[in-house]
Structure formats: C-alpha cells, structure tokens
Amino acid sequence: MERRAILEELKKVLYPYTENKELLENIDEHTALVKDLKINSANLVDIIIDAEAKYTIEIDFDSAEKIITVGDCINAIAEKIP
Amino acid sequence: MMHVGSDISTGKDMSAGNDIIALAETDNDRTSRYRFYSRILTPEELPLCDGLTGGELSFSSFVWLMWSIKESVYKYVSRADPGLRFAPLKIPVRGLRICEDHYEGIIRYGGLTMFSRSFLWDKVIMTVVSACEDFSNVRWGMEVIGNPDYTTQSALVRKFALHSLSTDLPGAALRIIKTLDGPPELWDDERSLDIPLSLAHHGPYVAWSYRLPAISSSYRKSAANRAASSHLRRVNLLEITGLNRSCSSCEYSS
Numbered sequence: 319m320e321r322r323a324i325l326e327e328l329k330k331v332l333y334p335y336t337e338n339k340e341l342l343e344n345i346d347e348h349t350a351l352v353k354d355l356k357i358n359s360a361n362l363v364d365i366i367i368d369a370e371a372k373y374t375i376e377i378d379f380d381s382a383e384k385i386i387t388v389g390d391c392i393n394a395i396a397e398k399i400p
Numbered sequence: 401m402m403h404v405g406s407d408i409s410t411g412k413d414m415s416a417g418n419d420i421i422a423l424a425e426t427d428n429d430r431t432s433r434y435r436f437y438s439r440i441l442t443p444e445e446l447p448l449c450d451g452l453t454g455g456e457l458s459f460s461s462f463v464w465l466m467w468s469i470k471e472s473v474y475k476y477v478s479r480a481d482p483g484l485r486f487a488p489l490k491i492p493v494r495g496l497r498i499c500e501d502h503y504e505g506i507i508r509y510g511g512l513t514m515f516s517r518s519f520l521w522d523k524v525i526m527t528v529v530s531a532c533e534d535f536s537n538v539r540w541g542m543e544v545i546g547n548p549d550y551t552t553q554s555a556l557v558r559k560f561a562l563h564s565l566s567t568d569l570p571g572a573a574l575r576i577i578k579t580l581d582g583p584p585e586l587w588d589d590e591r592s593l594d595i596p597l598s599l600a601h602h603g604p605y606v607a608w609s610y611r612l613p614a615i616s617s618s619y620r621k622s623a624a625n626r627a628a629s630s631h632l633r634r635v636n637l638l639e640i641t642g643l644n645r646s647c648s649s650c651e652y653s654s
Contacts, residue, residue, distance in 0.1 A: 356550045383487040
C-alpha cells in the first residue's frame with residue numbers, strides 16, 4: 319500500500335481524537351499528533367490500537383514509542399502490512 | 401538530562417511535572433484489555449494494584465493513575481531533554497501506596513528517584529511529581545472548566561496558574577511563554593524566572609504545578625523573589641503545623 323493511501327486511511331483513525339477537523343484534512347507526514355493536531359496524549363494508545371484493528375496488524379512497542387508524527391504512524395503501519 | 405540528573409542526585413528539585421486524566425473521557429472496557437494496558441504497565445507493575453488495600457480503585461482507574469504518574473515524570477525530565485519521547489513502559493513505578501487522601505508513588509528513571517502524589521476523585525485523577533519526597537516548594541492546583549475547545553482550555557489553565565503564582569509572587573508582572581518544542585516558561589516582565597511550570601488539561605479539567613525556587617542570595621534581589629522568600633518562610637510554618645504533611649506511617653506496595 320502506498321504511503322499516500324495509508325495517510326488517507328489514517329485520517330479516519332485520527333478523526334475521533336482530533337478537535338480541528340479542517341486541520342486533520344490538511345495533514346502531511348510532518349504533522350505532529352500532539353503538538354500540531356492537539357491530540358491529547360491520553361489518546362495515543364487508542365490510536366495505535368485503532369490502527370492495529372484497521373489493518374489487522376500488531377504494532378510492536380518499539381515502533382509505538384517512535385510515533386510522534388503522522389509519518390511515524392505511516393512507518394509503523396507500512397512495515398507491518400504486506 | 402545529565403544536568404537535571406546530577407542536581408536531583410544531590411536532592412535538589414529542578415523541574416516540574418503534572419498530569420490530569422478525565423476518567424469520563426476514557427473507555428473502561430478498552431483500558432482493562434491486555435492489548436491496551438500492556439502498552440502502559442510492565443508485568444512488574446501489575447501487582448501494585450493488588451497492594452492498594454483500603455481503596456476503591458478499579459483496575460481501569462489504576463491504569464490511568466499509573467499513566468498520569470508516568471506522563472508527569474516524562475514532563476519533568478523532558479524539560480532538560482526536549483527530544484525525549486514518551487515511553488510509559490520505560491518509566492517504572494517501583495512502589496505505590498495509599499496515603500490519607502492521595503496516592504504516593506516512587507519512580508526510578510535513568511538513575512533518578514522521583515516521587516509522585518496523585519489525587520483521585522470520582523471522575524478525575526491529578527498527579528504531580530517531585531524529586532523531593534516532602535514536595536517542599538512544589539505547588540499545584542486544579543479547576544473544572546466545563547468542556548471548551550483546546551484553545552480555551554490552554555488559555556484557562558494559564559490564567560489559573562498565573563493566579564496561583566501571583567499569590568506566591570505578588571507584584572511580579574508574570575506571564576507564561578510556550579516555546580515551540582519545550583515546556584512552558586514563566587517570565588517576570590522581560591526576565592525568565594527559575595520557576596519550572598507544568599500544565600495539563602483533559603476534558604473539563606485543567607491542572608498546573610510549579611516549583612518555587614530555593615532561597616539564594618542572588619534571587620532575593622528582585623522584588624518578585626523577595627515575595628517568594630517571604631512565602632517560603634510562611635510555608636515552613638505551615639509544614640511545622642502539619643498542613644504540608646508526609647505520611648511516613650504508610651507502607652509502599654511493591
């Protein structure tokens with residue numbers, strides 16, 4: 319799956335945790351989940367679990383710790399899907 | 401990181417860290433699933449929940465209590481290490497006990513020993529951390545603000561923190577500056593103050609924590625810190641009367 323396609327699907331995962339939907343629509347790989355999208359850090363585990371369920375994958379702890387930006391999320395997903 | 405660590409190792413509190421969790425914003429069922437809590441708690445930390453006898457703590461509240469401790473520690477140490485990433489499993493809580501109206505924890509992280517105090521009411525958990533077990537000079541507070549948007553939450557937590565600070569530093573022209581990648585900074589007019597500040601908001605709650613400076617000869621020179629010195633003397637009296645109490649009779653669960 320191309321990174322662009324993962325990004326579009328990731329928007330759906332992030333949607334319930336993002337207050338500013340317009341900002342979400344315009345995210346790119348450099349967008350930081352907490353600092354830019356203002357996602358509460360208490361929702362970071364939710365996002366990982368939702369992404370795992372969406373792609374039927376398991377994101378390991380090391381990869382999860384590296385997730386700061388949308389690009390980090392895409393990396394964690396891309397390395398697990400065929 | 402090394403700077404903070406070396407100061408903490410000598411018993412000097414150099415930073416501030418806090419967190420707040422609105423339990424209504426969390427999902428009890430999801431939190432109680434292994435897939436969720438195993439990303440927050442290590443196997444060694446799970447028995448800490450069983451050791452909290454005498455409390456009414458559900459497992460999901462325990463998970464969020466531990467999260468708030470770990471997030472507070474992360475905020476504390478990341479002040480000196482802005483590139484640090486929050487990894488809950490790498491911030492081990494070694495002990496946890498009920499102590500009158502709050503929970504006290506011991507955390508060992510990167511060679512440092514830190515202490516936490518968590519206050520759990522019906523729908524909210526608030527935690528503050530310190531490198532000093534007695535939390536001397538650490539101040540904290542919480543307010544309920546309804547459920548406004550992020551910008552309003554951010555503005556209100558600053559307003560409440562400044563109001564609290566103004567009682568400690570009367571006469572100072574205080575303002576809070578948020579740096580791009582770093583923690584909030586407290587300024588008096590055009591001068592940065594050595595008062596680390598930590599802010600948190602979640603759902604309808606905002607919380608703040610800060611550490612007042614130890615009295616030094618250079619610090620006494622400013623009007624603001626003359627006021628702080630006066631306050632610290634007052635605090636010492638309060639400690640003697642037991643208002644800023646510690647709970648040496650309680651045993652840690654570990």
